[in-house]
Amino acid sequence: xxxxxxxxxxxxxxxxxxxxxxxxxxxxxxxxxxxxxxxxxxxxxxxxxxxxxxxxxxxxxxxxxxxxxxxxxxxxxxxxxxxxxxxxxxxxxxxxxxxxxxxxxxxxxxxxxxxxxxxxxxxxxxxxxxxxxxxxxxxxxxxxxxxxxxxxxxxxxxxxxxxxxxxxxxxxxxxxxxxxxxxxxxxxxxxxxxxxxxxxxxxxxxxxxxxxxxxxxxxxxxxxxxxxxxxxxxxxxxxxxxxxxxxxxxxxxxxx
Numbered sequence: 001x002x003x004x005x006x007x008x009x010x011x012x013x014x015x016x017x018x019x020x021x022x023x024x025x026x027x028x029x030x031x032x033x034x035x036x037x038x039x040x041x042x043x044x045x046x047x048x049x050x051x052x053x054x055x056x057x058x059x060x061x062x063x064x065x066x067x068x069x070x071x072x073x074x075x076x077x078x079x080x081x082x083x084x085x086x087x088x089x090x091x092x093x094x095x096x097x098x099x100x101x102x103x104x105x106x107x108x109x110x111x112x113x114x115x116x117x118x119x120x121x122x123x124x125x126x127x128x129x130x131x132x133x134x135x136x137x138x139x140x141x142x143x144x145x146x147x148x149x150x151x152x153x154x155x156x157x158x159x160x161x162x163x164x165x166x167x168x169x170x171x172x173x174x175x176x177x178x179x180x181x182x183x184x185x186x187x188x189x190x191x192x193x194x195x196x197x198x199x200x201x202x203x204x205x206x207x208x209x210x211x212x213x214x215x216x217x218x219x220x221x222x223x224x225x226x227x228x229x230x231x232x233x234x235x236x237x238x239x240x241x242x243x244x245x246x247x248x249x250x251x252x253x254x255x256x
Contacts, residue, residue, distance in 0.1 A: 024054050026061060033099040035062045046099040064099035068160065069110070073117050075168065082129045087168040092117050092148065098156030106155040113152055117162075120147050125164075137164050 028034055028048035036043040037060040046064070054061060071094070075087040094113060096102045102109045124144055125133060133140065141162050149159040 020056055024056050026052050026054060028052065028063070031065060031067045033064050033066060035064060035099050035103045036060070037062070042100060042104060044100075062103050064096055064102055066096055066099070068093055068095040071110075071114055071117065072165075073114070073121055075166075076118055076122050078122055078125045080125070080130050080133060081127060084130045085170060086130075088121065088125055088133075088164060089166050090117070090121055090144070090162060090164045092159060092163075093161040094148075094152065094157050094159040096156055097158045101154065101156030109152075109155050109157055112155065113148075113157060113159075116151055117148060120144060120151070133167065140164060 026034065028050060030049045033046040033048045034052065035046050036054070038055070039058055047061075071092045073090040073092060075089040077085065078088050079085050092113070096109070106112050121144065124140065124147065128136075128140065141164060144164075145159055145162040148162060152159055
């Protein structure tokens with residue numbers, strides 16, 4: 001050390017040596033891997049995590065993050081199979097499974113995956129009708145995930161999940177769907193009311209049939225109706241025909 005200090009520019013040489021050695025030491029986090037190029041040729045196995053030593057001026061290191069990336073696909077203009085124009089966006093979850101492929105096989109795997117997701121979203125959703133897009137979203141998510149995972153596999157990328165996040169319908173289509181939903185609710189209400197009338201008519205028919213077999217029941221029901229009508233407020237005069245069956249029924253009760 002004393003010899004170095006005696007030389008002209010000795011402190012500069014010491015700093016240069018320290019910087020040279022410092023550049024050879026790299027620390028990788030648990031979620032990182034390093035692809036090493038030695039004289040331009042990639043080493044067969046990625047390095048890390050932890051401390052690693054590089055050969056200065058010979059080795060070149062590229063860090064690769066293994067954590068799952070959440071990518072928000074921008075809204076895409078989609079024309080469905082039934083010629084409905086709408087905007088759809090989605091979210092994609094993917095991660096690097098092979099650091100070596102993600103560096104060698106593709107220039108920028110983040111940009112490539114984003115472009116692939118946009119084109120795939122337009123292609124797949126353009127093959128379905130609007131009703132299918134709204135009602136079978138989970139099935140379409142699985143289909144999108146399978147296609148993206150297959151196409152990005154050569155890049156060392158694993159697409160774990162795809163979710164169609166938002167579907168923006170044009171205003172005129174929203175109004176048409178609102179009218180359709182209102183008409184559907186009215187139809188269901190009329191069907192329910194008709195079913196209620198049918199059941200009530202059926203019960204009345206059963207009751208009439210039961211009363212026709214028993215004159216006493218018919219007479220009691222007639223008297224009950226007279227009582228209910230006479231108890232209503234008002235000065236109107238109501239004339240009821242008095243069936244002979246009831247006269248016979250009252251006569252029989254009187255004799256008893």
